[in-house]
Amino acid sequence: MYSLLIKNATVIDGSGKPGEILDVAIQGDEIVNIAKNINSSAENILDASGKYLTPGFVDLQNHSDSYWQIFDNPSLDSMVSQGYTTILVGNCGGSLAPLLTHEALLSVQKWHNLEAANINWQSFSEYVEQMSKTAFACNVASLVGYSTLRRGIVGDQIRSLEKNELAALKKALQQSLEAGAFGLSNGLSYAHEIIISELELFELAKIVKKYNALFSIHLRSEGGEIIEAVDEALDIAKNTEVNLKISHLKLRNENNWHKFEDLMGMLDTSYHQGVNVHFDAYPYDTVWQALYSYLPKWAIEGGRNIMLKHFSDPTQKNKILMHLNNSGVKFSGMQVASTANKLNFVGKTIGQIAKNLETSSEQAVLHLIANGGSEVLVFEKNLNSDQVNQIITHPLAFVGTDGAGFSANIKDKLVHPRCFGTATKFLKDVAASKAITLEEAIKKLTSGPAKKVGLKKRGEIKVGNFADLVLLDLPNVADKATYENPYQHSQGVNYVFVNGKAVVAEGKQTGDLPGYTLRRI
Ligand SMILES: [Zn+2]
Known part of the structure; x- marks a missing residue:
């Protein structure tokens, strides 16, 4: 008896070869049989008609x-x-x-x-x-x-x-x-x-x-x-x-x-x-991107403390601002994704922050880096x-x-x-x-x-490989996450199996944690 039998899925095995309607049998964490019409019994049988089964x-x-x-x-x-x-x-x-x-x-x-x-x-x-x-x-x-x-x-x-x-x-x-x-x-x-x-x-x-x-x-x-x-x-x-x-x-x-x-x-x-x-x-x-990475190389060489010293030296600071001005980067349109401390800047553009600070976008960049810690991350459409x-x-x-x-x-x-x-x-x-x-x-x-x-033994649907599998409702597969609201799961991913266990079932996470730590050797 198999632990899981997935029936009538269009199997796209990951090798690049055309999909084919097949049954896939799993025992424990391993794929043990792939054939048309497997009729053995199984603890769990999943009818996957009309769906696509791919490797994880x-x-x-x-x-x-x-x-x-x-x-x-x-x-x-x-x-x-x-x-x-x-x-x-x-x-x-x-x-x-x-x-x-x-x-x-x-x-x-x-x-x-x-x-x-x-x-x-x-x-x-x-x-x-x-x-x-x-x-x-x-x-x-x-x-x-x-x-x-x-x-x-x-x-x-x-x-x-x-x-x-x-x-x-x-x-x-x-x-x-x-x-x-x-x-x-x-x-x-x-x-x-x-x-x-x-x-x-x-x-x-x-x-x-x-x-x-x-x-x-x-x-x-x-x-x-x-x-x-x-x-x-x-x-x-x-x-x-x-x-x-x-x-x-x-x-x-x-x-x-x-x-x-x-x-x-x-x-x-x-x-x-x-x-x-x-x-x-x-x-x-x-x-x-980390906002500091837009600074000139010489300004970040030596780490954060040296960088902050440059900011407080008027000559160095001017050189940095010149660099930002000439970089061709449109800082005003960048959106702040996160900061290390709560500055309430998350979701705002640097242009908006600059306006509030009554300064230029380039000056606002330095303000953010100096006050937001090393983890000021931004979105830039470039x-x-x-x-x-x-x-x-x-x-x-x-x-x-x-x-x-x-x-x-x-x-x-x-x-x-x-x-x-x-x-x-x-x-x-x-x-x-x-x-x-x-x-x-x-x-x-x-x-x-x-x-x-x-x-080893992953990436293809093959007998002897680990049972890492995804069942897709293909015409409906789509992302839903946006920049404004990234915390949204995709649609059309019906089942996800890791080492033979479902981590997603009927589109919802099961809470199971069957992943292994892999070693090269
Ligand atoms: Zn990288």
Whole structure:
């Protein structure tokens, strides 16, 4: 007797091959039979006539750790409700381990205030062990963040590493990979990674290659210097043969949009020359960003205290304002999503705040950064939606939320709607545009990212694989989250199974937490 039998679903198995009406039988956490008309008995039988059964979605660009949601909110509502059954965290240079010193944790402070966090691990292996004791709604895998490693060695200092420091960092990276990290992430545009040399990156990429793990890069620039930034990433992958994934690929600001053809051309050419490169993207034209990241590099080098000193020096402050003025960024239209303290600015545009303060939008930016803590996050609509669609449907693209699992009601804070609606918006958009087939779209959410990350027995509906499954009411699948009200679950996601257990049933979360902590080894 099976534990679950799903009957008459149109099975899209994730491989890209056309859907077919089949029955799928599950025993425990495993898919044990796939055939037409399975007539054995089962504890639970689900008639899925007219519905589409796909593998559970894999989000290889997730921040549920940096927002501390894996511990505060292990039901990861916004993820599972749109069909995600596995998330890869530790992205953009920040992971929650190893914590060589307490300062290592500052690498994720820009996303979440960790003062009240209860942390009882130091090494990556202790972290994975702690995670294994925690129940999550979906499976959780993690990269190791470069900023976390580096800050564990040099703390808040922003400088080149001494030989012995680099050796210590490489050792910590190796230990993390051996403890189950799926690869290394970099956040090259962030304050503590800006100065990392290509040579240092080469050294790390060589280690990652040795373990056949993932090398994930948040580019140094997604705007004015994007061509140079992609060139740097491709150069590393070409010379080390590392498995490269560029995070949240996009082209910011109207004055850079003309670089699109060159950008995509570079990626295509490199791939066809044998470079193992892919990228992820989300289907939205608005970014969610730390406000401080719009400041000139020199102003943020050295950390928050040095930055605040610059603000109080009239000459330096003027230089910063000039930079903001000349950046081509329209600050007045940006919307404040969250601040570290309650400033009542959430939901307001910077233009409105500037008006209230009787000052310019650029001055208001500095006011917000100085008074709102390091976590002032904003929404900025600065992407070209045609380019967003072309990027996400490109053969080298996977869908990645770059979001986190939030519950449906957080006060005083707006999160990007991509946290709730990435997969469902993507499916709705491609159904309308017909840019790619449904089977190709599902592959970008499932086996594509699963293979890239190196997940075993996940990403495809196949006998012997884990029973991570999604049942979709396809013509009705759509996102509902908006910038004004992001806390809205998608529609058309009827059932989500993680390791054979339902986390969503009849469109509602069950509260079950059957996710596993995954290790690369
Ligand atoms: Zn990033």
